[in-house]
Amino acid sequence: MVVTTLGRRRILGYRAAAQGLDRTSAGRDRVLALGVQDTPYGSARDALAARSDDAAAEHDSLVLVWSWRGAPHLHRPGDLAFLAAALWPVNDTDATTRIGTGQIREGAQRGLRAFTEAAEAMGAALTGPMTKGELSAAVSAAVPADLTYHCPSCRTRHISGALFQQVGLAARVRVCPQGRSTHLDVLPAGIGPDAVPDRAEGTAAALHRYADVLAPVTPAGLAAFLGTDIATIRAVLPDDLVPVKGPAGTGLVPASAVADLDGAADVRATRLLPPGDPWLQARDREFLVPDRARRKAIWRPIGSPGVVLVDGEIRGIWRARATPRDTLAVSVEPFEPLSVRTRDELEAEAQRLARARERTGATVGYAG
Template sequence: MTELSVEQIRRFRLAAHHLDRVYANADIPVVVGACGMQNSPPGAWETALFNRVPGCSRAEMERLLYEEKVLLQAWSMRGAPVVFPASESGAFLAALTAGEGEPWIYTQGIALALEFLQMDFDTLLEQMVQVLPQLDGRLILSKTALDQTIAEWMLPLLPEEKRKLWNQPSMYGSPDQQTVGGAVVSFLLRPCAYLGLVVFGERNGISPTFTSYKTWVGRGLEADHQEAARELVRKYLHCYGPATPDLFVTWLGCSKKQGRRLWELAAQEMEPVSVLGKRAFILAADRDGFGSPKELSREVLLLGGHDPFLDQRDRFILQPDKSLHKQIWKLVSNPGAIVYRGEIIGVWTGKKSGNKGMEIKMTLWKECGRDVRRELERLGAEYAAFRGIACSSIIFQVISKSDAQPHC
């Protein structure tokens, strides 16, 4: 069984994520379609695409997403908003449909509402699917309005004795803005997205809009579910392999039962390898790529906090020192990551300060040479310009661990 080194894995993944060199605007569908780009917090996908195709302006990104609709935003892996090519909706939506006896992604929290209503999940999902064609031809502003509008559409379908409970204040978060029915809808929007019934429309200021897949794309979602699932697993393994079924389950945010079902659909296309003595899998088609990794024309990267590259579940590949992981991956508001040849060597933040412009702070865990610092300064200034803000200052802070060895 082939043993792959951490360096080989890093090099391969950089190329798979299109971070090995600068890509052109014509490559955008392939770049975005590698594994999708999370858009939570809003704007995260723009930063991710900028890091791969720096020549693409935000206006061009919006044109591709909102006007040409080459790209599409919908709830996808882990129930998060994800931007992906509309032509690949099968892999990013239909493949996530739960099978018999499998819980749907992102719906575990609905249990409180179901207990309060004394109603079952499948009945409510069926009723929501029944009313969602009313989204056709409509554009609803804000997630709160979407939840409550659909809850009102569902109300006549409920048994009369459940309607008062449906309209009670929500037991989640904001009872002054959401009803129990609105909370139920919020959880069920993920399954309905995977069924091709609801997508994001054009953003209006700070608020998203929502409509039906059919209205936005111009046709219903049609997909061969098994082939769509195989393609999803291929995408995952190409971007995050070597991997295991459990890592895939974590990345997808699904149940073990669903994850293993999907994994098995593509199992014949995989082969085992060894990583630090442990068994994992790659796509057989990627074998040569690991053996002969592409040359890197970009060694230093300034990635956004929710870049797909940082979504590697075997985090020791990105940063071997586990004591640093909490500085990279937080419960909320991840900082950006400073990456050198595939390893995270520090974190960064960029904050607009009044009329002064963007203040960028970079914290490094290992001392780096002048060339790397100059490149980081250039990347910081370019990112601020991409956001339409002048870069007022870039501050470096080096916090070296006693066992850290300078290497960049």
């Protein structure tokens, strides 16, 4: 039964508060419970800067691992053991879906065995700092041949890339970017899983964290975020999700969030959000950005820009580059004319971004 009807402003206001864009610790705690994607490397630092007055300290308190869909995310150390079990496939069909059949059609049919074999091989191979290539070679040599594929350019066999990164957390792998290369190491003692999971546990609770900061959600949206199929999602849906009506149709929200959604205040903030920001993890992109051309400019197959968020709406895109003078040059491409107030606020946000990137200052230029 649909319990309430929500307007656009209420949903955007709720998400902004739930994701800490009002710069309150309560919102940051909720978004950190989910994790902050770090693609490209360094973008998570920018996401924290948009939410915290001390992004550097916040960043240093977190750990970078491969988690959701095998993508690098910053997480609180205390969440890693929970996530290792929660993100483990729930059955063979789920495991095969997450691997995909593009690289290892036969090996993907192993289902859960593929995850277990790859995770155990990775845990045995990683005893100290290694490059991603070194660990991949070691794991590729240790797993069954049908979990690898022939790479013509390297003239060797590689383990499926999707499988390799999705078992990283279960194998206690910590991601340590160094320049343009990825180095890996073992998670410090006392954090993360004690062993490779023997079954999934807590998947519904993990999905609840996504629904908490991006409500309303749909089974299809949850499936896309987890990287699985809708049938699997329906089997692990949090039991406290209730339906609501919104501009994009009927969605699901945590029962505890209904009152907050119904009473959410309008967003009054200007933020520079990086690609991969939690705000952009919503799967209802048509709702978030109704204009198709703007969606294409924001979500690109390669090299997506950051977005300019003004009072809950995406009003443009941005990129930044370091200058020889150790400053940051931020280039903004507005989708529509920006007010004087917004431009002044963007100047302040650019300075915040520069501090997070350890630059001496920033300049803002406008394209178009």
